[in-house]
Amino acid sequence: xxxxxxxxxxxxxxxxxxxxxxxxxxxxxxxxxxxxxxxxxxxxxxxxxxxxxxxxxxxxxxxxxxxxxxxxxxxxxxxxxxxxxxxxxxxxxxxxxxxxxxxxxxxxxxxxxxxxxxxxxxxxxxxxxxxxxxxxxxxxxxxxxxxxxxxxxxxxxxxxxxxxxxxxxxxxxxxxxxxxxxxxxxxxxxxxxxxxxxxxxxxxxxxxxxxxxxxxxxxxxxxxxxxxxxxxxxxxxxxxxxxxxxxxxxxxxxxxxxxxxxxxxxxxxxxxxxxxxxxxxxxxxxxxxxxxxxxxxxxxxxxxxxxxxxxxxxxxxxxxxxxxxxxxxxxxxxxxxxxxxxxxxxxxxxxxxxxxxxxxxxxxxxxxxxxxxxxxxxxxxxx
Numbered sequence: 001x002x003x004x005x006x007x008x009x010x011x012x013x014x015x016x017x018x019x020x021x022x023x024x025x026x027x028x029x030x031x032x033x034x035x036x037x038x039x040x041x042x043x044x045x046x047x048x049x050x051x052x053x054x055x056x057x058x059x060x061x062x063x064x065x066x067x068x069x070x071x072x073x074x075x076x077x078x079x080x081x082x083x084x085x086x087x088x089x090x091x092x093x094x095x096x097x098x099x100x101x102x103x104x105x106x107x108x109x110x111x112x113x114x115x116x117x118x119x120x121x122x123x124x125x126x127x128x129x130x131x132x133x134x135x136x137x138x139x140x141x142x143x144x145x146x147x148x149x150x151x152x153x154x155x156x157x158x159x160x161x162x163x164x165x166x167x168x169x170x171x172x173x174x175x176x177x178x179x180x181x182x183x184x185x186x187x188x189x190x191x192x193x194x195x196x197x198x199x200x201x202x203x204x205x206x207x208x209x210x211x212x213x214x215x216x217x218x219x220x221x222x223x224x225x226x227x228x229x230x231x232x233x234x235x236x237x238x239x240x241x242x243x244x245x246x247x248x249x250x251x252x253x254x255x256x257x258x259x260x261x262x263x264x265x266x267x268x269x270x271x272x273x274x275x276x277x278x279x280x281x282x283x284x285x286x287x288x289x290x291x292x293x294x295x296x297x298x299x300x301x302x303x304x305x306x307x308x309x310x311x312x313x314x315x316x317x318x319x320x321x322x323x324x325x326x327x328x329x330x331x332x333x334x335x336x337x338x339x340x341x342x343x344x345x346x347x348x349x350x351x352x353x354x355x356x357x358x359x360x361x362x363x364x365x366x367x368x369x370x371x372x373x374x375x376x377x378x379x380x381x382x383x
Contacts, residue, residue, distance in 0.1 A: 026262035029215075043101070043144060044137075052124070065119070102185060112144075113178065116174070130147055195239060207265050268283075288370060309322075
């Protein structure tokens with residue numbers, strides 16, 4: 001039963017998410033490209049999280065976060081409260097860094113998720129609330145603010161006796177829709193006077209050509225063949241608006257029609273191997289020339305036994321000596337052989353290797369040998 005289960009797992013590794021190239025499903029253009037003017041800016045800020053259950057930054061120890069005490073003191077002074085810093089107890093407060101990425105085509109009033117990460121020596125951010133924190137870009141321009149309760153999705157409990165119970169990572173949390181855009185970033189609108197570009201998420205010459213052909217075939221009539229889309233690189237397609245497009249609403253309608261068009265995405269033949277976990281992922285368009293595979297296991301067992309040598313009874317000379325006798329045996333299981341036909345698909349290869357009863361790590365070694373033999377018609381990537 002275990003052998004059958006292992007073979008099923010091997011087949012599953014190869015067949016999940018794969019299909020023959022001729023049966024490849026078409027993909028919407030919006031799922032494989034991004035619009036040129038969609039400026040996604042990254043923001044960062046420094047803030048304080050309050051309301052922690054004694055899991056915040058330590059103020060007085062050598063390993064304590066001094067900047068947390070300074071931040072609390074500065075914040076209280078803004079509210080007209082002056083407290084000596086040495087009197088502050090901050091175990092319910094933690095200093096954090098707040099990061100976020102504003103979605104494309106965002107305007108003032110847009111809400112977005114923010115990530116909160118501990119900066120000091122807090123043990124958990126569970127149950128904390130982020131105070132209002134300005135968010136700025138790399139040039140120092142403030143664009144947004146963030147505030148709200150933190151969702152951690154885990155816990156980190158430590159008792160005085162030294163026992164510790166931990167689930168997930170409790171020092172990083174998320175605030176859904178915790179960011180609020182106050183200043184509109186540049187390049188968030190569509191300029192009707194200039195062509196815009198579609199950027200492929202995975203640059204490819206064939207896919208870029210197919211996208212341009214699909215757009216031109218959809219919008220061009222028999223009476224007037226106009227090229228609205230033109231591939232200028234494997235990762236970029238230049239898109240020109242029709243002459244009838246006069247308003248932003250018409251431009252949005254034009255782009256919306258393009259995004260719903262479907263094309264066949266040309267995928268590079270790859271075999272990705274992770275030796276640390278024994279994972280093998282191969283694309284459905286991987287092909288293998290005719291090759292013979294022979295695989296056998298050699299086991300060497302070395303056993304050492306102690307032997308004690310003592311002098312004769314009542315002997316005044318000599319001493320007890322301990323030596324060891326070593327026995328070495330070698331067991332080699334019969335080699336299993338399979339012949340892989342030319343232009344074999346992934347499913348055919350999985351079936352052939354399944355008949356050999358191989359484990360994933362053995363399959364990894366076989367893939368490397370097939371590549372060295374020149375029979376693997378795909379890029380072999382080893383992580």
